Amino acid sequence: MERTTPFPSRRGILAGAALTAVPSALLFATRADARPRAVDHPGAAWHPASRSNYTPSNRPRAHPLHYVIIHVAQTTYSGTVSVFRNPSRKVSAHYVVRSSDGHVAQCVRESDIAWHAGNWDYNTRSIGIEHEGWVDRPGYFTDAMYERSARLTAAICARYGIPRNRAHIIGHHEVPGSDHTDPGRHWDWNRYLRLVKSA
């Protein structure tokens, strides 16, 4: 979505040297949403989920954050973003990571409760990260995706004091009551945790 034709008033900004000094996420944040600083993760692009697909909150005051929950979307990056934008889907995650280059979209503010875990208690206490791809297509799990996702998870852990270990960085399949299998057997947890710890 960030490659759509810019509004005329932005063309000068986009063409100018100012682009290098201004994170693109902020430019698009102001276009997509009135709030001036829409993203929590520097460099993320703001692709807001429908307000019908998450619960506004003021975490971590309302609910302490204990988990980062790793998902595989079973669809593409753009498909995931558009599902979250569709008010009839009743689902969202805070972030979506693209396979080809590790590009990160933020769809729900970290202070709000995204609907991704299939378990209200876990939703209230977690940040959800979707990854483009399918559990049975490991080719989608690129180096760029692992690295950018791990940097995102490390930053979330630092923000909320979440320990960087497998008890707190969990797969969707590990959420009590979940009938989902993601991220699946091809997700390399050892590699991911190593990257998170070294980020």
Ligand SMILES: [Zn+2]
């Ligand atoms: Zn999932």
